[in-house]
Amino acid sequence: MCVLCLHGPTALADEAGALQRCRAIGDAQARLACYDALPLRAPVSAVPAPSAAPATAATRAAVTAPAAAATAAPAPVPAPAAQRFGQESRDEPQALVSRIPGVFEGWGPRSRITLANGQVWQVIDGSEGVYLLQNPQVTVRRGVLGGFVLEIEGANRAPRVRRVD
Structure with missing residues (x-):
């Protein structure tokens, strides 16, 4: 039930007068205290502008409908992806360990x-590395800015890579 609807335009006029009194205070701290002392009413979007015309049934329905909708509708549940935005993903592995089968002779730019x-x-x-390794263990780790780095056992360099297949 809308309290403002029961009191009609006089409640709105009283509230508007209180706001005008607070607005007229010059000292910032005192003005803030005045605004804080005002009783809370219906949301501002649900309060129509005061007018000289008497409130009709349609006006009352328009005032109570948004207030009822605001209290009846539950807050939307954020999507799981939105909740995780900006956080480290604990579901995804941070590194992959495997081997390069056979003899590995190194890499050059655009090597697969x-x-x-x-x-x-x-x-x-665009990096290069010349090594002669037999079945080396490799670790693919997440690098900076979403890229990946291929660390090769026995090599002192690690090229930046992207997955092709």
Whole structure:
């Protein structure tokens, strides 16, 4: 039930007068205290502007409908993706460990490296490395800005890579 609807335009006029009195106070602290002392009413969007015309049934319905809708409708539940935005994802692995089958002779710009698990990674940073390694273990880690880094056991450099297949 809308309290303002029961009191009609006089309640709105009293509230408007109280707001005008607070607005007229020059001292910021005193003005804030005046606003804080005002009793809370219906949301501002539900209060129509005071007018000389008497309130009709349609006006009362328009005032009570938004107030009833605001109290009856539950707050929307944020989507799980929105809740996780900006946080570290604990569901996704942060690194992948595998091997490069056979003899690994190194990499060059745009080289494709096939891992034992079937994944194919391409070098994207233009780096080069010459190594002679047999079945080296590799770790693919998340790098800066969403990229990936391929750390190769026995190599002192790690190229930036992206997954191709």
